[in-house]
Amino acid sequence: MNDKKSHAPQLFFKEMLENLSMPGIIVSPDRKIKYCNKDAESIFGYSPKELLGKRTELLYGDRRKQPKAKREIYNLLDSYGFHSGKADGKTKNGQEMKLKILTFLIKPEGAVVVMEKSVHAGKHEVDKDKFLRDLLDNIPDMIYFKDRQNRFVLVNKAHAEALNKIPEEIIGKTDLDFFPKKIAEKYFKDDIELIKKGKPIIGEIERARRSDGGITYVSTTKIPHYDEKGKIIGIIGITRNITDKMVAEEELQNYKERLEELVKKRTKELEEANDRILRMYDIKTEFTSLVSHELRTPLTVIRESVAVVEEGILGEVSKKQKRQLAIALDNIKRLTRLINDLLDLGKLESGKMKFDMTRANVNELLGEIGTSYRSTAGKKGIELELNLNPLVPNVLFDRDRIAQVVHNLVNNAIKFTDQGSVKISSASDSKYIKIAVKDTGRGIKKSDLGRVFNKFEQLARTGKTEGGTGLGLAICKEIIEQFHGKIFVTSQFGKGSEFSFYLPRDARR
Numbered sequence: 442m443n444d445k446k447s448h449a450p451q452l453f454f455k456e457m458l459e460n461l462s463m464p465g466i467i468v469s470p471d472r473k474i475k476y477c478n479k480d481a482e483s484i485f486g487y488s489p490k491e492l493l494g495k496r497t498e499l500l501y502g503d504r505r506k507q508p509k510a511k512r513e514i515y516n517l518l519d520s521y522g523f524h525s526g527k528a529d530g531k532t533k534n535g536q537e538m539k540l541k542i543l544t545f546l547i548k549p550e551g552a553v554v555v556m557e558k559s560v561h562a563g564k565h566e567v568d569k570d571k572f573l574r575d576l577l578d579n580i581p582d583m584i585y586f587k588d589r590q591n592r593f594v595l596v597n598k599a600h601a602e603a604l605n606k607i608p609e610e611i612i613g614k615t616d617l618d619f620f621p622k623k624i625a626e627k628y629f630k631d632d633i634e635l636i637k638k639g640k641p642i643i644g645e646i647e648r649a650r651r652s653d654g655g656i657t658y659v660s661t662t663k664i665p666h667y668d669e670k671g672k673i674i675g676i677i678g679i680t681r682n683i684t685d686k687m688v689a690e691e692e693l694q695n696y697k698e699r700l701e702e703l704v705k706k707r708t709k710e711l712e713e714a715n716d717r718i719l720r721m722y723d724i725k726t727e728f729t730s731l732v733s734h735e736l737r738t739p740l741t742v743i744r745e746s747v748a749v750v751e752e753g754i755l756g757e758v759s760k761k762q763k764r765q766l767a768i769a770l771d772n773i774k775r776l777t778r779l780i781n782d783l784l785d786l787g788k789l790e791s792g793k794m795k796f797d798m799t800r801a802n803v804n805e806l807l808g809e810i811g812t813s814y815r816s817t818a819g820k821k822g823i824e825l826e827l828n829l830n831p832l833v834p835n836v837l838f839d840r841d842r843i844a845q846v847v848h849n850l851v852n853n854a855i856k857f858t859d860q861g862s863v864k865i866s867s868a869s870d871s872k873y874i875k876i877a878v879k880d881t882g883r884g885i886k887k888s889d890l891g892r893v894f895n896k897f898e899q900l901a902r903t904g905k906t907e908g909g910t911g912l913g914l915a916i917c918k919e920i921i922e923q924f925h926g927k928i929f930v931t932s933q934f935g936k937g938s939e940f941s942f943y944l945p946r947d948a949r950r
């Protein structure tokens with residue numbers, strides 16, 4: 442009976458703890474755990490089996506071990522029946538946490554203990570002093586606090602190390618004890634100014650020569666430190682070694698300057714080379730036309746003389762001699778053509794060719810040229826056809842130069858055709874007049890088409906000398922382009938070619 446009665450409060454509390462959403466336990470007077478609820482199991486990480494019968498020390502430090510605290514708690518429990526306090530809890534896997542603890546006496550069975558985890562409890566709680574100490578000693582920047590008399594009150598590890606001292610050797614001293622007089626005085630002046638005016642110095646860069654002769658760069662920030670009444674009581678200083686950064690920047694700057702110099706030098710060299718090339722080009726053009734002129738005169742004399750001998754005017758020549766002279770004449774003619782072509786090209790390329798522009802009809806010119814080639818073509822058994830469109834309008838052009846182009850094209854066409862025909866035609870559209878020379882000759886390989894307008898370009902020959910200079914089509918292209926026209930070639934190897942050029946209807950130069 443007595444027994445039952447004595448158990449009644451315990452049952453009541455068990456039920457209460459079961460429904461409570463906070464950790465709770467019931468303990469015996471000798472502080473052994475007799476019951477624990479689900480929340481207590483989960484925050485400590487133990488199973489009921491592991492807890493029952495164990496002392497509360499397993500879950501939280503027993504501060505009652507400290508005699509004074511112990512007495513206090515017992516006094517409170519005795520007089521009021523409960524006590525609230527704090528304790529350091531520990532989970533099964535060793536994690537620490539802060540607990541608030543509420544203890545109710547349930548005589549004679551012992552006590553009910555209800556716990557609450559503090560929000561900042563456990564390992565995550567920040568000890569501000571320790572945090573600051575750790576921060577100061579692990580940061581690579583030099584940090585210090587100086588009082589109004591410029592004495593170091595606090596320095597961190599980095600600062601002490603930079604001065605090759607331990608912090609204790611620095612406290613109470615001033616810059617004068619560590620730096621050359623001149624530098625220390627400058628610091629002193631800065632500090633006095635800062636204390637007087639309260640204006641911080643932010644990121645000031647200083648350059649200093651180290652004892653080993655090297656250069657060190659530091660960036661210094663100094664801020665006034667106030668007491669509660671707003672009085673400046675000292676200076677907080679942060680000095681950062683920025684030597685690496687500055688050296689890298691200096692190198693970059695040097696490199697940039699060197700590069701700029703180099704670019705300037707190279708640009709100048711290029712300009713000079715360009716000038717030289719331009720001068721050479723002028724000299725070349727002048728040289729070509731000079732030489733050509735100088736050659737033309739004696740060549741004319743030679744040709745006349747050879748012709749006179751060959752014709753037998755100066756006395757009888759044998760057949761053998763005649764044949765030799767004929768070869769000489771042939772080569773003289775060829776040389777003359779080459780000189781004339783070179784002169785023309787030189788003038789065209791340097792823009793010194795004079796044009797005599799008149800408005801005329803190309804059909805007339807084409808007719809004349811066609812007729813002049815009839816017999817040459819006939820000798821080779823080639824038909825020469827003219828297909829001129831009477832609607833082709835008059836345009837402005839230099840008659841001689843266009844004649845030169847057409848001569849070149851017809852000449853080539855007959856030269857490179859052995860049978861069939863050469864057709865000269867004209868046509869026009871709204872913008873251009875078109876002149877074409879089409880043959881049924883040997884044609885041009887596709888791979889060679891791109892080269893025919895180049896200077897001195899003569900494609901693989903048939904064997905016999907064809908007496909060309911390789912300059913004809915280059916001259917044609919120059920002339921047509923100077924009239925703002927275009928020249929094209931289409932060809933089928935072995936079947937024939939067509940050279941055509943377009944002149945703008947409103948051509949002007």
Ligand SMILES: Nc1ncnc2c1ncn2[C@@H]1O[C@H](COP(=O)(O)OP(=O)(O)O)[C@@H](O)[C@H]1O
Nearest residue numbers: 853854857893898899900909910911912913914
């Ligand atoms: N109608 C054509 N048919 C085939 N090949 C041609 C024709 N016209 C020009 N060519 C080729 O283009 C080359 C260059 O012609 P051109 O500049 O007039 O020089 P050249 O007549 O002195 O050889 C010729 O040597 C020839 O190989």
Ligand SMILES: [Mg+2]
Nearest residue numbers: 853909913914
């Ligand atoms: Mg030619």
